Every structure is written in structure tokens, then in C-alpha cells.
Amino acid sequence: ETAVFQTPNYHVTQVGNEVSFNCKQTLGHDTMYWYKQDSKKLLKIMFSYNNKQLIVNETVPRRFSPQSSDKAHLNLRIKSVEPEDSAVYLCASSWTGANTGQLYFGEGSKLTVL
């Protein structure tokens, strides 16, 4: 049963517009992530937040900014989208102490930039 909720599920916009994706997890986890999945299904980590502290930023363009109000929420804002930003953005969460590699994912937010 899904416990990581993402909104919106789909978004179509034009180049230069601003987009925000929201993510909430109800699992009580202390770490949340944003992954980008491209058209070839390749998944790459963008950001990781542990207790509202940014701990990973994998050389993502500066137009992307994560925002976290508490450990259950992690949003992603994209200022001035580019065509290469078209992708599925997957939010995930995990418990730091459980080193099993198990992340809990949402269903993704698909962005199409025209």
C-alpha cells in the first residue's frame, strides 16, 4: 500500500515556466529523496534530505530547488523549466538506521515541457 504521496501526477508546461512538485510520506521516516527518471528509464538521485538538512546534491542545475518544511514533506521546485527537464520525478523515503537499501517510492510526477 502506497505511503508516499506525490502531487501532481502529471504536469504539462512550456519552456520558462515554474513548476512545483509536492511529496508527503506517512511512514515516519527521517530521510526523503528526489530521483529523476528519464525517457530511457534511467534513475538518478537529485536530492536527499535528512531531518530537513540537505545531504546530497548530485550536481543538479540550479533551477532545481528542494524545499522541506518537516521530515514528512519534501517538495521540488523548478524555476524556468527546460525541455531536458521532461521526465518522471520520483519521491522516496527511508529510515536512516535501516541500512538495507530499501527506499519507499511514490508513483511519480511526470513532467512534460513543450
Added chain:
Amino acid sequence: AQRVTQVQSTGSSQWGEVTLDCSYETSEYSYLILWYRQLFSGEMVFLIYQPSFDTQNQRSGHYSVVFQKSFKSISLVISASQPEDSGTYFCALSEGNSNNRIFFGDGTQLVVKP
């Protein structure tokens, strides 16, 4: 450089045992190899993990792995596969003792025919 390579990009099977192959590159002493399945909804579901220090092949339900550490390869074995096992399967490498360094392969799309 790609750290995780999944040999088969697509595969199909009828009821029975299915094997999906994966190879990886790492210089870390301690790591985990993970398998995820992406549902048609987009959600990634964790299946099983293999710690590098464990010589015993892990099992979880009807999933098991064949771990060949010296060759840096691992296979996911799905026993008694059924059509509902269809989806895209991802192999991933988690380095060190953190979920923040997880590298995914390109995925293998599996179709299990009735």
C-alpha cells in the same frame, strides 16, 4: 561511467522460473546489491537485497539471488513467475553504509505471458 549494467533490456517468459542478470562496478569493500520492480503505476517496489559480506544467497518470498561476488555479478531469480510479475526490474548498487549512494541500472522489462 555506468556502475550498474543490466544485461537484458527486455525479456518474456511463460509460467516458470525467470532469471534477470546484473553486473556492477565498485571499489567499496562494503556494499549492497538491491532489486526493485517498477509497477505500471510508476511506483518502485523493493524486492530483495544482498550484502557484499554475506556469502549466502538471499531469498525473499518467490525472489532469490545468485550472487557471484568475485565476478561482480548478481542474478535475480523469480520462481513460479506469473503474469502479475510483469514489469520493469531494476538492479541497484548501494555503496557504503548509506542509502544516499544508490546507483540504479537501466532496468529489464519483463513480460510474463499467461
